[in-house]
Amino acid sequence: MEINKHYFDTVIIGSGLAGCRAAIECINHGTVGVLSKLYPTRSHSTAAQGGIGAALGNEEEDSPEWHTYDTVKGSDFLGDQDAIEIMCYDAIPTIIELEHMGVPFSRTPEGKIAQRRFGGHTREFGKAPVRRACYSADRTGHAVLFALYEQCQLKGVRFFQEFQVLDIVVENNAVQGIIAVNIKDGSLHVFESKAVIIASGGYGKVFKVTSNAYASTGECLSMLFRQGLPLEDMEFFQFHPTGLYGLGILITEGARGEGGILINGKGERFMERYAPTIKDLAPRDMVSRAILTEIREGRGIDGKDYVYLDLRHVDRKILEERLPEITTFCKIYMGIDPSEAPIPVVPTAHYAMGGIPTDNDGRVLRDIDGSVVEGLYAAGECACVSVHGANRLGCNSLLDTVVFGRRAGKAASSTLKTATKGKVKKERISLIADCVDMIRRSNGRETVASVRRDLQTAMMDKCSVFRKEEELKVLLDELQALKERYKDISIADKSNTFNTDLLEAIELGHMLTLSEVIASCALQRTESRGAHCREDYPKRDDENWLKHTFAFQGDKGITFKYKPVKLTRFKPEERKY
Ligand SMILES: Cc1cc2nc3c(=O)[nH]c(=O)nc-3n(C[C@H](O)[C@H](O)[C@H](O)COP(=O)(O)OP(=O)(O)OC[C@H]3O[C@@H](n4cnc5c(N)ncnc54)[C@H](O)[C@@H]3O)c2cc1C
Numbered sequence: 001m002e003i004n005k006h007y008f009d010t011v012i013i014g015s016g017l018a019g020c021r022a023a024i025e026c027i028n029h030g031t032v033g034v035l036s037k038l039y040p041t042r043s044h045s046t047a048a049q050g051g052i053g054a055a056l057g058n059e060e061e062d063s064p065e066w067h068t069y070d071t072v073k074g075s076d077f078l079g080d081q082d083a084i085e086i087m088c089y090d091a092i093p094t095i096i097e098l099e100h101m102g103v104p105f106s107r108t109p110e111g112k113i114a115q116r117r118f119g120g121h122t123r124e125f126g127k128a129p130v131r132r133a134c135y136s137a138d139r140t141g142h143a144v145l146f147a148l149y150e151q152c153q154l155k156g157v158r159f160f161q162e163f164q165v166l167d168i169v170v171e172n173n174a175v176q177g178i179i180a181v182n183i184k185d186g187s188l189h190v191f192e193s194k195a196v197i198i199a200s201g202g203y204g205k206v207f208k209v210t211s212n213a214y215a216s217t218g219e220c221l222s223m224l225f226r227q228g229l230p231l232e233d234m235e236f237f238q239f240h241p242t243g244l245y246g247l248g249i250l251i252t253e254g255a256r257g258e259g260g261i262l263i264n265g266k267g268e269r270f271m272e273r274y275a276p277t278i279k280d281l282a283p284r285d286m287v288s289r290a291i292l293t294e295i296r297e298g299r300g301i302d303g304k305d306y307v308y309l310d311l312r313h314v315d316r317k318i319l320e321e322r323l324p325e326i327t328t329f330c331k332i333y334m335g336i337d338p339s340e341a342p343i344p345v346v347p348t349a350h351y352a353m354g355g356i357p358t359d360n361d362g363r364v365l366r367d368i369d370g371s372v373v374e375g376l377y378a379a380g381e382c383a384c385v386s387v388h389g390a391n392r393l394g395c396n397s398l399l400d401t402v403v404f405g406r407r408a409g410k411a412a413s414s415t416l417k418t419a420t421k422g423k424v425k426k427e428r429i430s431l432i433a434d435c436v437d438m439i440r441r442s443n444g445r446e447t448v449a450s451v452r453r454d455l456q457t458a459m460m461d462k463c464s465v466f467r468k469e470e471e472l473k474v475l476l477d478e479l480q481a482l483k484e485r486y487k488d489i490s491i492a493d494k495s496n497t498f499n500t501d502l503l504e505a506i507e508l509g510h511m512l513t514l515s516e517v518i519a520s521c522a523l524q525r526t527e528s529r530g531a532h533c534r535e536d537y538p539k540r541d542d543e544n545w546l547k548h549t550f551a552f553q554g555d556k557g558i559t560f561k562y563k564p565v566k567l568t569r570f571k572p573e574e575r576k577y
Contacts, residue, residue, distance in 0.1 A: 004189040008033035011193040015040035017401035018380025019199035020148035023157045025409025037164040048141025050254030051133025053395035054091035058112040059131040064089045072570045074120040075389025076530035080566035083385045090403045102147040117257035118394040120283035133395040138325040174374035176422035186496030194419040195375045195412040202381040207349035208456035211250040222510035230550040232384040234354035235521035241287035243348025245306040253394040256280045260311045264299040275577040285391040285531045288347040308342035355384040362408025368563040379408040390530020444488035472523040520558045
C-alpha cells in the first residue's frame with residue numbers, strides 16, 4: 001500500500017468560514033494545510049443568506065451589551081455567558097476587519113454597512129426588534145467566504161481540495177495528525193502536524209428534511225467520539241421555521257426581517273398569539289413550534305401541513321435588491337413569485353448547537369473538568385463553545401465561525417514553538433486502509449441509500465421539533481436495527497476514481513453513530529429548553545437541568561456527565577417575547 005506523507009505545522013479540516021479564518025491566523029506563524037472534501041468555496045458557509053450579527057448601530061441605536069443579553073436569552077440560558085460576551089463584544093472589530101479584507105457588504109444610503117432585523121435580536125433588553133444583521137443582499141456567507149479564501153490564497157495557505165478526512169489521530173492525549181483520501185484517485189494521505197483545527201461544519205443530513213448540503217454529515221465528530229472523547233449538548237438541534245415546503249431549502253429569516261409575515265389557513269398572523277412583542281421575529285425554536293402547533297390544530301393552509309410566508313406587501317424593489325437569491329429560489333423550485341403569491345413553508349433541520357466541546361480559545365476538551373487534548377482545536381458549527389446554548393439566534397453563527405475561528409488559530413499558533421511534531425503510526429494507517437477496503441469489497445443485501453433514507457426518516461419522525469420518551473426509545477431500537485443493516489451493505493462502484501459510493505458509505509456509518517448520540521442525549525434530558533422540546537416534560541427545569549450534557553462512548557454504550565453552565569451577569573428568567 002502506497003502512502004503519501006505530508007507535514008504542516010497546522011492542519012485544518014474544513015475550508016468554510018471557520019477553517020479559512022483560522023488559516024489566516026495560523027499562516028503568520030508556520031505552514032498551514034487545509035483539507036476539504038469539497039472545492040473550498042463550495043463549503044456550506046456559502047449557503048448562508050441573511051446576515052452576520054454585530055451591534056454596529058449603523059441604522060439605529062444598539063450595543064454589544066444588548067446583543068449579549070439577547071444571545072443569553074435566545075439560548076434559553078444554556079449558553080456560557082463568558083463565551084457569549086466575548087463573541088458579542090468581538091463582533092464589531094470582526095465586521096470592520098472583514099470589511100477591510102474585502103467583503104462587499106450592502107450599504108445604507110450614506111455608505112455605512114447596512115443592517116437588518118433578525119429573530120430574537122432586540123434593543124434595550126427585549127423591548128423591540130433591532131437592526132443588527134450586517135448583510136450582502138441574501139448572499140452573505142458567499143461574500144464573506146470568498147473574501148477569506150482570497151486572503152488565504154494571498155498569504156500562501158496550501159489547500160487540499162476534494163480530500164476527505166477518514167481519521168483524526170489522537171494518541172497519548174495529543175493529536176498526531178490525520179489520515180485522508182484523495183477523492184480524485186483514491187490514494188491515501190497522512191498529514192502529521194503540531195496542531196489540528198477541526199472546522200468541519202454541521203450534520204443536518206441526519207434528518208430527512210434539511211437546509212443543509214449533502215456534505216453536512218458530521219463524520220469528524222464521530223471520529224473523536226469513537227476514540228472516547230466527549231460530544232457536548234447533542235440533544236439541541238435547531239429547526240429553522242421557514243424551509244420551502246417539501247424541499248427544506250431555506251428562506252432566510254432576513255425575509256421576515258424585511259417585513260415578511262407568517263399566516264395560517266384562516267389568514268391569521270398567528271405569531272401575534274405566541275410572541276406578542278416581536279411576533280414573526282421571535283427566536284427560531286418558538287416560531288418552529290408555533291408553525292407545527294398551527295398545523296397540528298388544523299390551521300395549516302387548506303388543512304395541509306404547511307403555512308404561508310407572505311411577502312406580497314413588501315416593496316418589489318426591496319425583494320429584488322435585498323432578497324434576490326430567495327426570490328429566485330421560489331421561482332425556480334416552487335414556480336412562485338413572492339411579490340404575487342405567498343410561499344408555502346414548514347420547519348427544516350438547520351443548525352447543530354451541540355458538537356465538540358471547546359474552551360473559549362477552541363481547545364478541545366476531553367472531560368467536564370477543563371482538561372484538553374494537546375494540539376487539538378475546533379471551531380465553527382462542529383464545535384460547542386457554547387455560545388448558542390439550547391437555541392441559536394439567527395446571524396450569530398457566521399459571527400461564531402469568524403470570532404472563534406480566529407481565536408482557535410491564535411491559540412494553536414501560540415504553542416507551535418514548544419509543541420512536538422505528531423507521529424501517525426503505521427498500524428493506524430493500516431487499520432484505516434483495511435476498513436476502507438472492507439467497505440469497498442462489501443457485497444451485502446442493503447444499499448447505502450436505503451439505510452440512509454430510513455435513518456433520516458426515523459430521526460425526523462421521532463427526534464425533531466417535538467420529542468417524547470416512548471418515541472425516543474423506539475428510535476434507539478430502530479437505530480440498533482439500522483446499524484445491523486449497515487453491516488450488510490454493498491457498494492456498487494469498486495473503482496478508485498471519485499468513488500462517492502464508498503465515501504457515502506463511510507459517512508453513513510458516522511451518521512448512525514451521531515444519531516444514536518443525539519437520540520440518547522434527548523432521552524436523558526427530561527425538560528424542555530430551547531430547541532429541545534419534550535412533550536412529556538413541557539417545562540424548563542433549571543433546578544435539575546441548567547447544565548451541559550457531555551456524552552461519552554463507554555464499553556457498554558453511551559455514558560453521560562454534566563457540566564454547570566457559566567452564568568455571569570444574567571440570571572435565568574422566564575423566556576417571553
Ligand atoms: C441555508 C443556510 C443559511 C444560513 N444562513 C445563515 C445566516 O444568514 N447567518 C448565520 O449566522 N448563519 C447562517 N447559517 C449557518 C451558517 O452558515 C453555518 O453554521 C456556518 O457557515 C458553518 O461554517 P463552518 O465553517 O463551521 O462549516 P462549513 O462552511 O459547513 O464548512 C465545513 C467544511 O468542512 C469540510 N469537511 C467536512 N467534513 C470533512 C471531512 N471528513 N474531510 C474533509 N473536509 C471535511 C467541508 O468540505 C467544508 O469545507 C445558514 C446555514 C444554512 C444551511
